[in-house]
């Protein structure tokens with residue numbers, strides 16, 4: 343075998359020596375070659391090492407930890423009905439309920455040909471169903487920390503046989519918000535275990551902290567530290583705070599985007615933007631931490647299935663969420679922490695697809711922008727807002743014919759349609775098929 347064909351061989355899943363049940367599962371999912379983080383991390387996990395693994399958003403970190411841990415616990419798979427024969431052997435912690443659900447879906451997909459049991463527990467829903475699963479016994483448990491502690495406190499689950507602990511979005515799991523819960527969970531786990539930390543971002547403080555509970559960890563870094571994925575084109579428009587909604591609508595329309603995820607900093611501004619867009623006739627979902635869990639799940643599922651074209655979200659949707667071929671992310675407001683910028687824009691440009699991230703930055707946010715640039719070690723060029731073409735390309739199923747008629751006050755000389763009087767012109771794909779004019783109900787915002 344020549345050197346180059348040996349390298350090629352090392353690029354296949356077969357070469358990673360995973361169990362045949364796992365190989366068939368990834369093939370069925372359409373994965374042909376492992377991603378760089380999968381190539382690097384899987385052999386190290388199989389060799390029993392603790393890891394701090396960093397790889398860009400959307401590059402398959404979930405499979406990079408799930409496949410080798412399923413391989414390792416496969417010998418314990420059994421068909422016994424006794425719960426004692428199904429202790430929790432792998433615990434995966436994630437920072438949000440939606441991410442925990444998604445990671446569990448991946449575990450189910452990768453383990454589909456193995457007789458291993460798994461479940462997910464997270465807050466905001468009744469504990470009863472989760473208790474029944476836990477009592478029956480599961481080998482793989484995916485959880486958010488708070489709800490896991492509730493179950494552990496009730497003795498519905500025991501964590502004293504955990505061989506693998508994974509912190510997905512590890513830098514978030516180790517920040518001040520989660521650390522107290524995490525320490526309590528760590529105290530319940532055997533000292534003799536393998537611990538795997540995965541994220542697209544790590545900082546020095548987190549690295550130091552992680553060192554205190556990892557055994558001789560290896561650092562795996564795919565690509566430059568904290569870099570945003572190159573698959574995402576990053577665009578910055580300078581826009582006064584009050585003009586942001588016009589700018590958002592204009593970019594949606596001019597670029598004729600089929601779907602977009604729009605991030606705000608706070609729950610309040612997510613609700614406010616959602617209401618304002620609805621009043622313009624834009625179909626929009628809103629997701630944030632104050633919504634009922636069932637609403638959160640419905641909004642995200644609808645968006646993932648492409649039923650909802652526009653989703654306004656706080657940073658609860660910034661990390662880990664995998665939306666197939668999402669074309670665009672907007673930063674309606676820049677996040678306070680630059681890490682979140684990297685994670686937010688990483689909701690697009692995943693699994694090899696290209697993506698677009700548009701940040702609408704007001705003068706008050708200049709410092710945040712500078713912080714982002716420092717963090718990703720890249721200068722972000724500022725572009726003028728795109729002009730509205732005289733005659734926009736006709737869009738299939740467009741409910742309202744778009745005619746360029748009057749001049750946009752925010753950008754003199756640029757024509758915008760005014761066919762829907764009193765409302766904003768928007769990308770026709772974001773409009774419902776037929777919609778009576780809505781009363782402009784709320785007096786003040």
Ligand SMILES: Nc1ncnc2c1ncn2[C@@H]1O[C@H](COP(=O)(O)OP(=O)(O)OP(=O)(O)O)[C@@H](O)[C@H]1O
Nearest residue numbers: 373375376377399400401402403404542662664693
């Ligand atoms: N080897 C592969 N070949 C093709 N697609 C893959 C492969 N591995 C993973 N994927 C797909 O890539 C997408 C992104 O994977 P995943 O969610 O694990 O990314 P991630 O690195 O965890 O990103 P993030 O940092 O945003 O959490 C998923 O849809 C997954 O199914």
Ligand SMILES: [Mg+2]
Nearest residue numbers: 403404510662
């Ligand atoms: Mg992930």
